[in-house]
Amino acid sequence: MQPRCRKPASLKANGEYAKSCESCRIRRAKSCKRRRAALVAEGGCRRCAYRQRLEGDFLCRRCRDDRDAERAQKRQDAIDAAAIDEFAAKPDKAHRASNLDMGVSIWNARPPREPSAGYWAPLPDPVPKQEREWEQSLWDTGRRLR
Ligand SMILES: [Zn+2]
Ligand SMILES: [Zn+2]
Structure with a gap:
């Protein structure tokens, strides 16, 4: 509360409202500076x-x-x-074997095995069944088995 003045409060640098108007703040800041300077001059x-x-x-x-x-x-x-x-800045390094742990460390472990794509979806045979003549016997047509 500043009883000497009814002017609107000013905004501070951080966006908050000050308690008093711009001219009052300046006046009080000058007074504070003067007082400090006087005290310093007296050995403060x-x-x-x-x-x-x-x-x-x-x-x-x-x-x-x-x-x-x-x-x-x-x-x-x-x-x-x-x-x-x-x-x-140090690069990540694998665990170094020492006499105490004998190199047993999760950082040296192999990654777990994962099923490959070929297991779930095998590729088609590169040679079609009809063209695999090396599968057919020259003498045995397999007729007796039918
Ligand atoms: Zn004022
Ligand atoms: Zn001091």
Whole structure:
């Protein structure tokens, strides 16, 4: 609630409505900046502006610790990301036999046998039955069997 002003609220950068109008926000931001600058000029921390700086430093003790923690976290994140990338870049390899497992691994297993298409749908004979003369005896016509 901003009692000094009845102008419509402005939109923030993320699309939400701000609590007050554009000019009031600018005015308050300027005031905040002025106050921070005054505090820093009196020896306030450059980051929080409310605690005194350390000797020969531009941050207070707490901001210094926070920044060190952030840097350490960022470095650890970079190390983790590098390890993940290295792992992802490695090609998939079959299991290597060792003295312990003697090469027994699901990764070395043969793929299961599958019925081939020829089992279910055999191809037709390449030579038609009538032309297979090598099946017929020259002397025995097979008449006695009929
Ligand atoms: Zn306003
Ligand atoms: Zn500080």
